[in-house]
Amino acid sequence: MTEREPFRVRIKVRHYELDTLGHVNHAVYHSYGEVARLELMEQAGGLDGELQRQRLAAVLLESTISFRRELRAGDEVDVTCTAKFGSGKTFQMNSDIYKADGTLSAEIKCVVGLMDLDRRKLVTDPRGRFEQAGADLKLLCGEN
Template sequence: MTFHVTIQVRCDDIDVNGHVRGPAYLAYADHARWACTQAAGVDPAALTARRLGPVNLETTVRFHRELLPHGEVDVSCVFHWGTGKTSRVTQEFRTPDSTLVAEVASLSGLLDLDRRRLLPDPGAYWRELAARPGLLGLAPKTA
């Protein structure tokens, strides 16, 4: 399932060339991922209470077109789960007319905050915490 959030381009996200600067794309991507997990019903306080923390291990940004000021951008999130300690998230940034302006691909894990180690099968933890795991690309909880 693909999650979408619309983000307003802020004037302080603009560089001297008049387009959105690179770090703003990363902030938009982070915002969209957190909005997705919250829409899935994951309470950030529940993560903290369980001493779990999502960590970003790698991020790649691929720019296609300029994103200009005073507009908005639709940011999608699609989660891809494997069998190890990491997962991937792919995100597309599109203007209101559906023009692809950028893609962000992230490699993430779920950190045990006490042991400072990545947890195996992070999807199982997210599924347990989410009321709507489908938004995170996970099958519903089984009884």
């Protein structure tokens, strides 16, 4: 069995995202990860529909980044995203940012929870809640 290609979105680096050194500002990398997370959640059915009716929403709890290679204006990057669920209230949504030539530019690791918007508390078994709401777990988790 081969591993499935993770979800990815293409983004073009814009001039206003640069810092004084002429490469992408560190905070922008986090924005690129957020774009990929939201696109994946939307396509997997995790932003609206049943989750929204149940007043549940994904919340970012932690985000760390490892920078590998600089990005400059005009570069096009592919940003991947994959969810990984465990047994607790939180799960991971990790992204890799690749230059068009395949060079790894950054790795982003995020801890996410599924929040009950009325109680303002994380729910248990977020994977199960996504599944019950009809989200596409194969797309969300990058499973075959």
